[in-house]
Amino acid sequence: MNKTVNPTDLKLDDDYGPLYAAQKKVYPQSVSGTFRRIKWGLMAFCLGVYYFLPFVRWNRGLGAPSQAVLIDLPNSRFYFFFIELWPQEVYYFTGLLIVAAIALFLMNSIGGRIWCGYLCPQTVWTDLFYAVERLIEGDRRERMKKDKSSDPMKLERISEIVLKHSIWLLIAWWTGGAWVLYFNDAPTLVKELVTFQAPMIAYIWICILTASTYVLAGFMREQVCTYMCPWPRIQAALTDEWALNVTYRYDRGEKRTSVKKAAELRALGQPVGDCIDCYQCVAVCPTGIDIRDGAQMGCIQCGLCIDACDTVMTKIGRPTRLIGYDNDINIERRQAGKAPIYRIVRARTIAYSVLIAVVGGIMLYTLATRSMLDVNVLHDRNPIAVKLSDGSIRNAYTVRLLNKSGYDRVVAIDIDGPVNAGVHVVGVDSVTPDRPMVVIPRDATSELRLLVTAPAESNPEKSIPVRFHVTDIGLGEVASATDNFVSP
Amino acid sequence: MTDHSEVDTVTGKSTTGHEWDGIKELNTPLPRWWVMTFYLTILWSIGYWIVYPAWPLISGYTSGVLGYSTRASLAVELANLEKIRGEKMAMLAAAPLADIEKDPALLALARAKGRTVFGDNCAPCHGSGASGSKGFPNLNDDDWLWGGTLDQIMQTIQYGVRSGHSKTHEGQMLAFGKDGVLKADEIVTVANYVRSLAGLPTRQGYDAAKGTKIFADNCVSCHSEDGKGNPEMGAPNLTDKIWLYGSDEAALIETISNGRSGVMPAWEGRLDPATIKAMAVYVHSLGGGK
Numbered sequence: 001m002n003k004t005v006n007p008t009d010l011k012l013d014d015d016y017g018p019l020y021a022a023q024k025k026v027y028p029q030s031v032s033g034t035f036r037r038i039k040w041g042l043m044a045f046c047l048g049v050y051y052f053l054p055f056v057r058w059n060r061g062l063g064a065p066s067q068a069v070l071i072d073l074p075n076s077r078f079y080f081f082f083i084e085l086w087p088q089e090v091y092y093f094t095g096l097l098i099v100a101a102i103a104l105f106l107m108n109s110i111g112g113r114i115w116c117g118y119l120c121p122q123t124v125w126t127d128l129f130y131a132v133e134r135l136i137e138g139d140r141r142e143r144m145k146k147d148k149s150s151d152p153m154k155l156e157r158i159s160e161i162v163l164k165h166s167i168w169l170l171i172a173w174w175t176g177g178a179w180v181l182y183f184n185d186a187p188t189l190v191k192e193l194v195t196f197q198a199p200m201i202a203y204i205w206i207c208i209l210t211a212s213t214y215v216l217a218g219f220m221r222e223q224v225c226t227y228m229c230p231w232p233r234i235q236a237a238l239t240d241e242w243a244l245n246v247t248y249r250y251d252r253g254e255k256r257t258s259v260k261k262a263a264e265l266r267a268l269g270q271p272v273g274d275c276i277d278c279y280q281c282v283a284v285c286p287t288g289i290d291i292r293d294g295a296q297m298g299c300i301q302c303g304l305c306i307d308a309c310d311t312v313m314t315k316i317g318r319p320t321r322l323i324g325y326d327n328d329i330n331i332e333r334r335q336a337g338k339a340p341i342y343r344i345v346r347a348r349t350i351a352y353s354v355l356i357a358v359v360g361g362i363m364l365y366t367l368a369t370r371s372m373l374d375v376n377v378l379h380d381r382n383p384i385a386v387k388l389s390d391g392s393i394r395n396a397y398t399v400r401l402l403n404k405s406g407y408d409r410v411v412a413i414d415i416d417g418p419v420n421a422g423v424h425v426v427g428v429d430s431v432t433p434d435r436p437m438v439v440i441p442r443d444a445t446s447e448l449r450l451l452v453t454a455p456a457e458s459n460p461e462k463s464i465p466v467r468f469h470v471t472d473i474g475l476g477e478v479a480s481a482t483d484n485f486v487s488p
Numbered sequence: 489m490t491d492h493s494e495v496d497t498v499t500g501k502s503t504t505g506h507e508w509d510g511i512k513e514l515n516t517p518l519p520r521w522w523v524m525t526f527y528l529t530i531l532w533s534i535g536y537w538i539v540y541p542a543w544p545l546i547s548g549y550t551s552g553v554l555g556y557s558t559r560a561s562l563a564v565e566l567a568n569l570e571k572i573r574g575e576k577m578a579m580l581a582a583a584p585l586a587d588i589e590k591d592p593a594l595l596a597l598a599r600a601k602g603r604t605v606f607g608d609n610c611a612p613c614h615g616s617g618a619s620g621s622k623g624f625p626n627l628n629d630d631d632w633l634w635g636g637t638l639d640q641i642m643q644t645i646q647y648g649v650r651s652g653h654s655k656t657h658e659g660q661m662l663a664f665g666k667d668g669v670l671k672a673d674e675i676v677t678v679a680n681y682v683r684s685l686a687g688l689p690t691r692q693g694y695d696a697a698k699g700t701k702i703f704a705d706n707c708v709s710c711h712s713e714d715g716k717g718n719p720e721m722g723a724p725n726l727t728d729k730i731w732l733y734g735s736d737e738a739a740l741i742e743t744i745s746n747g748r749s750g751v752m753p754a755w756e757g758r759l760d761p762a763t764i765k766a767m768a769v770y771v772h773s774l775g776g777g778k
Contacts, residue, residue: 380617381617382615382616382617382619383617383618383619383626383628386619386626386628386629386775386776387629387729387730388629388630388631388729388730388776389629389630389631389725389728389729389730390728390729391729394628394629394775396628396774396775426589426595426773426775427589427590427592427595427773446592447596449599449773449775451775
């Protein structure tokens, strides 16, 4: 028999660690340097594109939307500058997603989590929200002090908090507002929104996006990257030993001690590192990690610790880039006294680039050569064939003509099928016998009922293929489709 | 009942006192929030009984203070639908019959409306694809008893055939055998004559001259001298390849002996004028319309 254990003696946490950890609020300190400047620049660019793109105009002619980028859901069209896509061309988005995914892999194999550190909306908006917070409540120490203080709040502190959240909400609201502008003519919608005449769905989406921006950038922040986002897990599996990552260069020696002690030890010829344990890299980190622990999932590789460390290294007169874009291979090479090598061109990056070029090339080619005139044919199912009084056989088809161009077309329909077969479109009096002509309005589809009649003497014994040719009589463009002609 | 509960030494929790083959159940009560939610749902259901229809009575049910009824809300939705459709149907009603097929939007509307109404009202006899069956004409072909122009089709739909309506199509195939007009051998002869009109083979020993005479004496008043029929009387063309009741000798003998008088109901009054118009356009656009 097992010995009975006193439940109070069991300490599961000690053996397995807690399964849940409460969020520790991060107070990133302000920092300046190369990477901070790059981040400001990219933030301005990304937000600029997001907020102002709906207002960019693009002339497509009278009656067509003049917005450069527009997702027109009621009319099922997508406009992107000179490109107009119909719902059946949604595969271009598949291609775009493939290119985007491989571009992400390529970025990752060159410079680690470039996406996470600089371009991801979560990073960009969180960075913006931190900037607002810092501006109003002060830098790291002040914010920590204010949050810890147990004194009853004074008017000054209350107004600070109110102001911060108001500005956050304003940014979040603007974010939601810009979102809906991609789905309707932006200037019109803005006018409607401010006069409360916009459709309810627009307000609902603004509210949803306002809430998600406010919560994700104002409160959840690094939690999103660490707990919600799948990319940190995926990228860890995709990376290799040559990829450059934000790395603490431990080849710069141990141990970590104060400037004074380090100088003493150095004078004595004893081993000492360049790191002086100032914790500046931890203080500026937006995800609250210590980069000196090595590559880790919490690190979004924004490069701010590089800026922080460089500032300190410059101050104490040691070489900069104790933290930098590097990899273990080079650290080991330097430790062995060899020159570092940076291998950006390697099988992996070549493969990704080729894939991007191939998929992108296919997309561009199909886009450039796609037909602006199209035809779909559907054979009547009931009845499949009709015998007429003179013994001839007639099949009926539903023909859908698509005109993707910005102008009306006149098309002639003729067929390759049973010998001497007649073609008639219901509601169309043919000027040319057996070659009915119809008008397809610009950027539209027309559905026709088309009848093919084979004379008794040419009756095919069984089903034979019939090909429908639709010819633009002005431009000579031809679209074709195949179906069958069936005898009863 | 005595309390058998005891404290479990491993977990420190009390047991419920239930024991199965030495296995005891720990007393793990439901969380308070769960129990509270449960009570709340009970309270909610009482409110629901008061507000909404809930309890069946002997003849009826408790209707609830809101007076809600699914039937009433359906009526409202249907009325809204009619309002939305009304505008388009008014356009259809106003357009001259001949112009509907020329306008792609009106044609699409008429065909969509026509197909639905056809399925509800006409399909039992004519079939869902309007291809008919014995005694019920195929509306896809170009053989029309009462004429295949738009106006004629509309007239037939409106007033029916032998429907009893004052404006209905009249005229019927007489029962030449049953009424004793023709003798059995004469019927066989004229049946073969009719087959010869359509280019079908005749029976051996058939007397063509006799057949011609019987036909001329009895049939030409409706089917005309050349046998091509007359849409005014609903008399079918006997020279073509389409036979409503069959073209073999036996079927023809049956037709001549007993007559035919198929009935189609009049739809005026059952369907509104715009719908009848849509029906006419739909049937005409199936392909056979003239």
